[in-house]
Amino acid sequence: MKVAKFGGSSVANAVQLQKVGDIIRSDADRKFVVVSAPGKRYSGDEKVTDMLIQLGDSYRDGKDYDQHIVKVMDRFKEIVDDLGLPQNILDDIEGTIQEVLRKDTSIELKLDALKAVGEDSSAKILSAYLQSVGENASYINPQEAGIIVSNDPGNAHILKESFSKIYSLREKDGIFVIPGFFGYTKEGELITFSRGGSDITGAIIAAGVKADMYENFTDVDSVFTVNPTLVDNPKEITTLTYREMRELSYAGFSVFHDEALIPAFEKGIPVCIKNTNNPQAPGTNIVAEKKESDKCVVGIASDTGFCSIYISKFLMNREVGFGRKLFQILEDEEVSFEHAPSGIDDMSIIIRESLLTPEKEKRVMERMKKELQPEKIDIHRDLAMIMVVGEGLVSTIGIAQRATTAISTANVNIEMINQGSSEVSMMFGIESEGLQRALQSLYTAFFE
Structure with a gap:
């Protein structure tokens, strides 16, 4: 049937x-x-x-x-x-x-x-x-x-x-x-x-x-x-x-x-x-499952229309509840996030630009400045996300190196990387204007 x-x-x-x-x-x-x-x-x-x-x-x-x-x-x-x-x-x-x-x-x-x-x-x-x-x-x-x-x-x-x-x-x-x-x-x-x-x-x-x-x-x-x-x-x-x-x-x-x-x-x-x-x-x-292959990367997906909110605060990693307060602000404004790569003093929140209207952006930024007390906060627009996808990707040596080399060969700067949050994909954030060059270079590296 x-x-x-x-x-x-x-x-x-x-x-x-x-x-x-x-x-x-x-x-x-x-x-x-x-x-x-x-x-x-x-x-x-x-x-x-x-x-x-x-x-x-x-x-x-x-x-x-x-x-x-x-x-x-x-x-x-x-x-x-x-x-x-x-x-x-x-x-x-x-x-x-x-x-x-x-x-x-x-x-x-x-x-x-x-x-x-x-x-x-x-x-x-x-x-x-x-x-x-x-x-x-x-x-x-x-x-x-x-x-x-x-x-x-x-x-x-x-x-x-x-x-x-x-x-x-x-x-x-x-x-x-x-x-x-x-x-x-x-x-x-x-x-x-x-x-x-x-x-x-x-x-x-x-x-x-x-x-x-x-x-x-x-x-x-x-x-x-x-x-x-x-x-x-x-x-x-x-x-x-x-x-x-x-x-x-x-x-x-x-x-x-x-x-x-x-x-x-x-x-x-x-x-x-x-x-x-x-x-x-x-x-x-x-x-559900397929045989393992040496060529673990099966596809390269991309999408445009993203922005990132960058927050920097010294010893952010030691401040209990920082993440909760940050995401509570987004929840209150009914704004969902896509990715959240972070370091010990820095964090970037990736959001679809369509969700962050000018009015919401103003409220979100004002609340973050007031409630989180960061040293620096700014917003970066017109980003594109690239996802390199494949089963076994995280356990295959050299995939990240091939991807980053391909993107740099295309003369495109990587704004952010998110690897490890998914077992089958790694994400790269770049400026939207370089998307086609980056995709062509990645395709050549993995499929030609």
Whole structure:
């Protein structure tokens, strides 16, 4: 039994949905299908989820939102018409949008419900298309499927009692199409996962039904050793461990949501990343364990948009409670941190710049100066993080030396290093302008 998840590019238009239908019909083991909202049809196009967010923002701000409803419905009408499906599907989709807008509930829940319309509509359209070509297919709402989540709008987490409910789906016949990205609280409120959460839904369903395989269909043949938009023709990765994939996803690999592997990992379900446009390609397999290799580095991930807060205080290491007071300030301002490399008198806190608004930055810096009494404190913006990832990395001699030499060869200065906090990765912080040079040099050092 397989669970197949199809991303936004796979359901962007009627042509792509027909490919999805062919893939499902080619393997009787693909009984459970999870879908995203329609993505971009071409470069410069809009994702349906972004359209729905614009709709929600206009509603919240008291602006005219009818134009956004028209845009969303035009997109779905094109798909429905091109597939030759009945028009009542469009009436159902628009009715769902209007029902959400009329419902007497908080603005947070209303915005979550609007965002979920994309995935919900994709599932209804795909199930109707499969029925039109003779398949015994059904749309299943996440509430009916048993996806019970925490009451945390925009950042839901699955509750353990969900899995026994999901397992009962095995007893039913046919193909089941389930919208990704959202679930329901025990009180029946619709709550979404974080952005990209359809991957999470796919893994939850795979874990719940105890699938033999979780297939994640996207628009690339496999995971690459480095971002192909930054390095030309990088090598493909055939096999990864869960830990390696999670580190790569967290650090900028957009193929997989970085939280998505957790349910599959906990149940030991193998994952395969495949291409909707080339389903015969073997893809990348993600497994619990793999054979050791002399070439332990499997990938190099990167991401931009970071800043660091640098704090220096003499004998910081002897001051009991210094770290607690520092992180309490961040917690009070609802700012999460990514890394925290430290020395005896110095500490750097790596934060995503998007979390540190000018207002929050001012409050955080003022409180740190007042409550921590540092000798020096400043903020460094426009940083990029590079993660060198691989099982056995910390126990392999010379990896750090090869990495630092490669970065220096690219004439890029290393602002910070964090090694040892993870057994499968080491992190380098650099100025964003040198990212492409550093990645090319690292790729050459480890893969060519």
